[in-house]
Amino acid sequence: MERVALLRTSGRRLLHRCRGGRPAVVPAAAASSLARRPLPSSFPARGYSSLPRHGRYWPAATPRLARRLSAPAVSTSPSPVPYDTDDVHEYAAKLGFEKVSEQIIDECKSTAVLYKHKKTGAEVMSVSNDDENKVFGIVFRTPPKNSTGIPHILEHSVLCGSRKYPLKEPFVELLKGSLHTFLNAFTYPDRTCYPVASTNTKDFYNLVDVYLDAVFFPKCVEDFQTFQQEGVVFNEMKGVYSQPDNIMGRVSQQALSPENTYGVDSGGDPNEIPKLTFEEFKEFHSKYYHPSNARIWFYGDDDPKERLRVLSEYLDQFEASTAPNESKIWPQRLFKEPVRVIEKFPAGEEGDLRKKYMVCINWLLSEEPLDVETELTLGFLDHLLLGTPASPLRRILLESGLGDAIVGGGVEDELLQPQFSIGLKGVSEDNIQKVEELVMQTLKNLAEEGFASDAVEASMNTIEFALRENNTGSFPRGLSLMLRSIAKWIYDMDPFEPLKYEQPLQQLKARIAQEGSKAVFSPLIEKFILKNTHRVTVEMQPDPEKASRDEAAEKEILKQVKASMTQEDLAELAHATKELKEKQETPDPPEALKAVPSLSLQDIPKKPIHIPIEVGEINGVKVLQHDLFTNDVVYSEVVFDMGSIKKEHLQLLPLFCQSLLEMGTKDMDFVQLNQLIGRKTGGISVYPFTSSVRGKEDPLTRIIVRGKAMAPRVEDLFNLMYTILQDVQFTEQQRFKQFVSQSKARMENRLRGSGHGIAAARMDAKLNAAGWIGEQLGGVSYLLYLRDLETKIDQDWDSISSSLEEMRKSLFSKNGCLINLTSDWKNLEKSNQHIAKFLDSLPSSPSLGSDPWLSRLPSVNEAIVVPTQVNYVGKAGNLYQSGYQLNGSAYVISKHISNTWLWDRVRVSGGAYGGFCDFDTHSGVFSYLSYRDPNLLKTLDVYDETAKFLRELEMDDDALAKAIIGTIGDVDAYQLPDAKGYSSLLRYLLGITDEERQQRREEILSTSLKDFKEFADAVESIKDNGVVVAVASPDDVEAANKEKSVFPEVKKCL
Incomplete structure (x- = not known):
């Protein structure tokens, strides 16, 4: 998740690892990451991704990634793990698995075996190599028929307790006490993914077991209260529907594919979400969350026999079902004529409304799946057109002066049918037609004239470098590989094909050398774009009243519902609400908590990770x-x-x-x-x-x-x-x-x-x-x-x-x-x-002098007003100024506050998509923040009660150990060589020595309940002396000021 702009890094991350010195991006295939650290991609982001995806937790940026072209592994490329394949296959057969195919994947130095579970038909890809960052994922095809958000709500709900782990949220317990390198879930328009990763084998299989039990035997299909509490999704989607770029992506996708599942919103339309019934919810799980409809992935250096043993314990409990037939995705038939769609979006009153239009031209490229060479060539073409500031389509659009910035994700190939999108935002109403004409004319000129040889060579080197470098950043390489494979596998195509780029890459290079780049790329432009009648132009019109109208409409619906209820109905609703609140605020019993597997402190290394320097x-x-x-x-x-x-x-x-x-x-x-x-x-x-x-x-x-x-x-x-x-x-x-x-x-x-x-x-x-x-x-x-x-x-x-x-x-x-x-x-x-x-x-002359930079903004509360249906609420103070002396226990305590108090009160009870705190140990600033929050004053009250929560906190040894282990998981986060070198640089610049890192680690490992109580005194100072900043809707700010006069400063920024 993105944190503060401009390269500020929190104390925990800089003391122990580096999350990078510039804004980074998440692969489009993974729209959200629980871990609040950026995930760099191989290629720069541009505009919005036209494929909406929704995660269980707050997302970072979601740019397009060159999925077919970016590498599936990392700089320290893994090697195949030698094992007796015949022995493994014999063991698999005893467990009821049939080997479908086995291949050596040279590109990621792995042995990959595709198995099929005979009883259920579940398909399993077992990828073995010496990569310690092990990955598991289970993916279900989940095509919705409407926009009530069933797949998204179910994705949130299944991790709220299961048959074997009957807690409110075993997922949160994994957050607290795991060494995971990835832990999340996310919803595509047609599938739902549940991936985990860890470098610790014991921890890894703990995560796998919790996830398997969650997806196959969740409590949510039996517990109406769990279904009721998922207002988190409603508020998440209200935030999504407040952002023009997201609206553009959603409208484009639905207009391109009106006849199949992509014509509805798997994440959920806020106007439709309340219509979802519990019966529909349960039926959707029963139909699609079945082994017969699953694609299961293992990757890394763990024992391939153990993978199959763990799976068989779950899969053997099921019989085959008809889910694969019922979940099949049917292609959209191509249009005979282009289509135009006009949509309004919430706009602020600042600036000239006539210059806030957006326009995007979208094509569905094919009715049938493309062969691997065509896909690869389209990827190169996409990079040539848009991949760098010098790319002609991108450059010409921006130099035209017709708009402020690019919208459109270029080629998107993660769904059944690939698409291409490009346009501009910040367009004058009079220039909309000119943008369309310029896009078409530029593509026509490029088809006729071809690309400069230097541009082709540069694009080839950039993409080939990314492939050879094999760098997926902090995103687990096995997960990157899985998501690429799934893009074919989920549609019953070859799951091995996306993993192997070498042969089609060499064939493409040979074609370009023999025929010239014009002969290779111009026919693609002609066929897939210029002569393609399946074109949708989306025009977005700014509407300064839309956000207020939407909010008023929601209130009116609630008013009408209330008016239609009898006194008995209202009393029953009040009782149900009280019961739900009590359930949310009641801690899980100790015996339930002990059911969740975890590591012990003895499993944790006593010394920090060493980086040679x-x-x-x-x-x-x-x-x-x-x-x-x-x-x-x-x-x-x-x-x-x-x-x-x-x-x-x-x-x-x-x-x-x-x-x-x-x-x-x-x-x-x-x-x-x-x-x-x-x-x-x-x-x-x-x-x-x-x-x-x-x-x-x-x-x-x-x-x-x-x-x-x-x-x-x-x-x-x-x-x-x-x-x-x-x-x-x-x-x-x-x-x-x-x-x-x-x-x-x-x-x-x-x-x-x-x-x-x-x-x-x-x-x-x-x-x-x-x-x-x-x-x-x-x-x-x-x-x-x-x-x-x-x-x-x-x-x-x-x-x-x-x-x-x-x-x-x-x-x-x-x-x-x-x-x-x-x-x-x-x-x-x-x-x-x-x-x-x-x-x-370099010049050696002395640098010029400068003015002192020790400035600050006035320490007053302020609201930044924007047209939105959700809020972002912050409160912060400087703990060092209140007398606090840094101790490593602060890392444990701040993480625990986020994962318990703020999670329960801001997210679960309050309905916000996220609530967390952050302690910058360099400055001493301790911050509370919420994300896509329906509340404002209620959230500030939760922040102010944090000290009381800490003073009243009771933790047994197991709970304390989990908190410590989870913190070490952050401290020892998996890094690739480039990130290690960069982390070491930042430590050098900040004066952080190995001795200090060892001291803080020892303080983390020795954290006690007494440290929590003492930390309460430090955060207490924020209650009365902290500053508040909220990015919020005008109505919520006005209501807050009427009730408490919280914001003496109110700024309109949009």
Whole structure:
């Protein structure tokens, strides 16, 4: 889940691991992740994903991922585990499993066996290798017939207790006491997935057992109260239906496929969700949550026999069913003529409504499944069209000035029929037709003229690099592999095919070499787009009254329902509500809690994970080197002190960083520069990083230039870094204007979809200097700055351009520079000569002085008003200022508060999609936040009662051990080599030593109930002295101020 904008990181994560120094993204296949850490993809995000997916827990960003092209494994590629296959197959046969197929998957160095359970027909893919990050997943085909949200509500409900684990929510107990590297569930338009991952074998099988019991024998189909309490889904979807980009994606998908299951919303329409009956709910589970309708996945270094043994205990309890026939997805027939759809979306009153339109053109590409070579070629075409700032379709649309930002996910291929979507947001009403014409004409021109050879080479290298690098970030590689396989397997196609890219990749390269790229790509543009009559144009019209109308309509329905009820009905409802509330607030009995399997403290390593580091110097500059196996990829960070820039230039920093990568030099325009980066490297990024430093008033502020390349290309990497830093010219006024418009559109989208991040940034800005800087660069203040800057570009471009040049001169010199490298020792040594050359080329003049940055926003409560049906409520205070001295137990306690008190009161009882707290141990700021919350004052009351909760808390040794183990799971989160090197860099910059990490770990492991009681005194200070920021609807803010005058400051931002 996204946290505070602009690279702020919480104390727990920076002390023990790094979640990265820039906003990262989640693979589109996994719309939500319980763990609040970003999951980087192989390719940059753009616009919305047109495939709505809904998870059990609050989502991070959901961009498109090049699923067919991104790698299924990671830098430290696994190897097949040697075992006696005949012995395993013989064992499988005894358990009732028939081997269907066995293949060696060289691309991920695995042995994969597809089994079928004879009795039920359940299909099982068992993938074996030496990857310690084991993955299990069970997937059911769950096509809905209406938009009541049955699949989504069921996904939430099955994890609320089961036959073997009769707790209210065994899932939460796993959260508290597991070492999981992934734990979640999510709903697609046509299937529901339940994946888990862990590096600890015992823990892994604990997770597997809880999940299998949950999906096959849930309490929710017998317990009406569990069904009743899933208002969480209702409020989640109210949030989804408040966001224009999400509305665009939903309307596009439903208009493209009106005749099959994709014509309804599996997540649920808030207007339809209340119509769902308990009988329909139970019937849906009985029909689809059956082994005959399941696809089951195992991956990693665990024993393949144990996988089948565990499965057989559950599968053998069932007989075969007709579910596979009833759940079959039928294709949408292709239209003979294009279709146009007009939809309204909730818009704020700020700005010119006539310039807030959105338009997206969508195609359903085929009625029949595509062969693997065509899919791969379409993936390349998609990257050529839209994958980089230099891609022609993306570039021409943005340079047209017809809109502010791209919408549309390009090629989407995770459902039965692939689709292509592209358009613009921030469009004037008069320009809607012009956008459509420009899209069609640009595609026509590209089909006729083809792509530049440099563009094709750059795209080929970018995609091939991603495949060779095999880096899925913190997203488990086995889960990435599973989701790709499922995209075919769920439709009864070959599950092995998506795992193997090498042969079709080589065939595609050979075709391009022999026939030329035009002969390869132009026919695809013609067939699938230009001559394709299955086209839907979606026009989105801003409506400032829509949010209020929707809210009023909901209240009117409730009023009418109440009016139709007798006194006896009302008394029965009040009694049922009271019973439900009592159930929600009553702790599970100790014997039920003990039923959930967990590790013991003896299973936990006593020492933190060690990352090798050598600190040296080259040409007087500090160089950090991390000797780790990376498959010959070299990862590099060049770090500059940004404290030398003037305060008046601070808010230009994000645009300055973008300009470095997306403007040209004297010798190359930005298209040529981007293509050169694509041909020679695995990518370069530039971004600001800021954090508080514990014990210091001054924040850490840096610019980080991050890049990667294969070892033979390291010289090219550093040469290109130099070009970006020193040769780029800040002369392209119209491109800079585009950057401002795009940034403004992104910020406005964040206000609606990630209001918790906006609130957190705003609170931090009131409490510490690093928070103030972060908010200036990525919060409400930045949005206001962008709006003002947009009006000044045409009048004062010379001044802006000269400011950018002045920033370059003050930032990029050897003074204060630091270099971080991660690779194996052989490649590190070879890189030193290229580092020396790079450093010699940098100016060595002293950096210019700057004004002090120790600013803060006024410490007053404020509401940020946006057109939404749900709220994001925050409250925060600085614990260090109240006298608290940091102890490792704080990590345990804050996690426990999130997983118990806030989960139960804000989510379960309050109906919010998420409620959590975060302790930034660098600044001392302790924050409460809610996500898609129907409440405002009630949530603030819960925050204020946290100290009382801690003082009255009773925990036995088992509960305390679980809390400690779960915290260690966060501390020891699985990392790939590049992330390890980056984490080590941040620790070095922040002065975090291995000795301190060991001390905090010992304090975590020795946490006692007494520590919880003492922490209550610290959080008590927030009740009276904390600051409140809410991103909320106008009606809720007005009601809150009438009742308590909570918000002296009210800002309209949309």
